[in-house]
Amino acid sequence: MFDYLANPTRFRAITAVIFPVAVAVTVAALLYGLYLAFFASPADYQQGETVRIMYIHVPAAWMALLAYLAMAVAAIFYLVWRHPLADIGARAMAVPGASFALITLLTGSFWGRPMWGTWWVWDARLTSMLILFFLYLGYIALADGFERPERGSKPASLLLVVGVINLPIIKFSVDWWNTLHQGSSVLRFGGPSIDPAMLLPLLVMALAMLGWFISVSILRMNTLLAQRRLNVLEIREQSPQRGKV
Amino acid sequence: MTTLLSIPMMLFVHDLRAACRYPGDMLASVMFFVMITTLVPLGLGPDQALLAQIAPAIIWIAVMLASLPQMDRLYTREARDGVLEQMLVSPAPMPLLMLAKALAAWVIIILPLILSAPVLAVMLGLSINGLLAIVAFLGLGGLCLVLIGSMAAGLTLGSRRSGVFIALIVLPLAMPVLIFGVMATTAVLTGGDAIGHLMLLAALTLILLVLAPPVSAAAIRFAEE
Numbered sequence: 001m002f003d004y005l006a007n008p009t010r011f012r013a014i015t016a017v018i019f020p021v022a023v024a025v026t027v028a029a030l031l032y033g034l035y036l037a038f039f040a041s042p043a044d045y046q047q048g049e050t051v052r053i054m055y056i057h058v059p060a061a062w063m064a065l066l067a068y069l070a071m072a073v074a075a076i077f078y079l080v081w082r083h084p085l086a087d088i089g090a091r092a093m094a095v096p097g098a099s100f101a102l103i104t105l106l107t108g109s110f111w112g113r114p115m116w117g118t119w120w121v122w123d124a125r126l127t128s129m130l131i132l133f134f135l136y137l138g139y140i141a142l143a144d145g146f147e148r149p150e151r152g153s154k155p156a157s158l159l160l161v162v163g164v165i166n167l168p169i170i171k172f173s174v175d176w177w178n179t180l181h182q183g184s185s186v187l188r189f190g191g192p193s194i195d196p197a198m199l200l201p202l203l204v205m206a207l208a209m210l211g212w213f214i215s216v217s218i219l220r221m222n223t224l225l226a227q228r229r230l231n232v233l234e235i236r237e238q239s240p241q242r243g244k245v
Numbered sequence: 246m247t248t249l250l251s252i253p254m255m256l257f258v259h260d261l262r263a264a265c266r267y268p269g270d271m272l273a274s275v276m277f278f279v280m281i282t283t284l285v286p287l288g289l290g291p292d293q294a295l296l297a298q299i300a301p302a303i304i305w306i307a308v309m310l311a312s313l314p315q316m317d318r319l320y321t322r323e324a325r326d327g328v329l330e331q332m333l334v335s336p337a338p339m340p341l342l343m344l345a346k347a348l349a350a351w352v353i354i355i356l357p358l359i360l361s362a363p364v365l366a367v368m369l370g371l372s373i374n375g376l377l378a379i380v381a382f383l384g385l386g387g388l389c390l391v392l393i394g395s396m397a398a399g400l401t402l403g404s405r406r407s408g409v410f411i412a413l414i415v416l417p418l419a420m421p422v423l424i425f426g427v428m429a430t431t432a433v434l435t436g437g438d439a440i441g442h443l444m445l446l447a448a449l450t451l452i453l454l455v456l457a458p459p460v461s462a463a464a465i466r467f468a469e470e
Contacts, residue, residue: 134417141413145404154467155400159414162396162460166418169449173421176445177428 008225011085015218022218026211033208036201044198050114051198057107059206060100061125063213064132067097071139072164075157084228085221087153090160091143092220096213098136104129124178128171135163149231252337253345260349270315271357278311278358282365293370300369301430304379305423307365308358309390309416315354316394317411319346320402320465329465339462347395347457354394355387371434378433382446386426389450392457393418399464421449 037055044051071090078086108126109119120126143156264271285303286296296303323329332342359380366376397414404410429442 131417131420134413138413138417141410142400142404145401145410147405151403155402155404155464158460158464158467159400162418162456165456166421169421169452170417173424173445177424 008085012222012225015222019215019218022211022215026208026215029204029208029211033201033204036204041197041201042195047115050111053107053111054198055201055205057104057111058202059209060103060107061129062206063209064097064100064104064129066210067093067100067213068132068136068160068167069164071097072160075160078153078157079161084150084153085225087157088221088224088228089217090157091153092217092224093213094136094140094143095220096216098133098140100209100213101129101133101136105133122178124175127178128174131170131174132167135167139163149228248336249338249341252335253341256332256342257345257349260346261352264349264353271353274311274315274354275357275361277314278307278361279365281307281310282369286369297370297434300366300371301375301379301427301434303369304362304365305383305386305427305430308355308362308383308387309419309423311358312354312387312390312394313412313415315350316391316398316415317401319350319395319398324402324468330469333466333469339466340458343395343399343458343461343465344454347391347461350395351388351391355383355391359383359387375430375434378430378439382426382429382443385443385446385450386422389422389446389453390415390419392450392453393422395461396457396464399461399468402465402468422446425449 033055037052041052041055043049071093074086074090074093077083078090105126108129112121112126113119139156139159142159143152146152282303285299289295289299320329323332333339335342362379362383363376366379371379393415394411397411397418400414401411425442425446429439429446431437432439432442
């Protein structure tokens, strides 16, 4: 099946079908989700209207983690089967994933200002998200850090695998660090303990972000594919002239 | 069996001897370590109680930063003169060779820092207990740092950026080392129970001992392809 999907031409044909669907889902879910989040959902009895930040913050945090896991899966496919498309997939997902992590940090900060009284609290969850953001930056820097773009593919994929093994360790260490430093003063939303009136907009917004992530990743993959072809064509065009010199 | 262990041993000894030929490199990173530690009281003020409280954190962070420039150059010379290629075709397994190099790097990079740490610890007003704790825990944590550094050095081999670039890869992965190490040291200083933190640091070291050598071996294979 992967061989079947791995053909770039076939990939383009399949994504040509998926892309409009993903965009349509994104637009519909975003409009409906924002309506639910801003108008149709109740304000929290403790946090008031600021709870609406959650409808951006929490799905973005989910997506930041999901994108990193998806990149790691793509990296394993690339390292095992050596197909360039898996590498292009990981590269394409890196910037959207990093922006989800950044959105989580920014909205967390905006939420923290009215709730905790400061822009930033060294809370365990925010801190592990910050480290996840650093891991994204490390991957992006390594993948683009070589003279020939393709040369960065394997080291960067390997870094993703190392990163995904380290992610639970980092998460655990940060929890360990924080719980001993200070008591949990954070308002927590456990999944099941949340009110259905708030859960629905949360899930719809998560769907919107997933749709956005898929459409942007497909766009970026096609761009990267086109870029690679362009590079190949340029090299082919230049090589006879180089031979004369 | 003999080649399995003798070649890594030879590599280990060779690296140490090569490092002894340039003692200035070691001295430079020790000086860098001392400088970083000196900057903190200058920036913070000479409050002895406050300094003693944050001394473990200062020393751990200074070790992390001072070891970075050397990690960056872990394989560059070997890559230039073809040693890495020879290592790849050697009968000894590549991960074992990488482990030998990492252990040698521990002696070359981390050990001088650990040996100079007690002096700094005294300057920052740490007790004898804290001093011994810092030396012991830095030994273990330093092994983690070197193993992470060896992976990063392999992955960044041949990249057009270097220097600060390796920090982007090493530091996020090394954050758990800092957390467990500083907490264990602080626990000893405040009379708390350090065993829990120490066991976590040891567990992390074991994971890295298994994970890092094959990863750096694979990274070097990619670089030499």
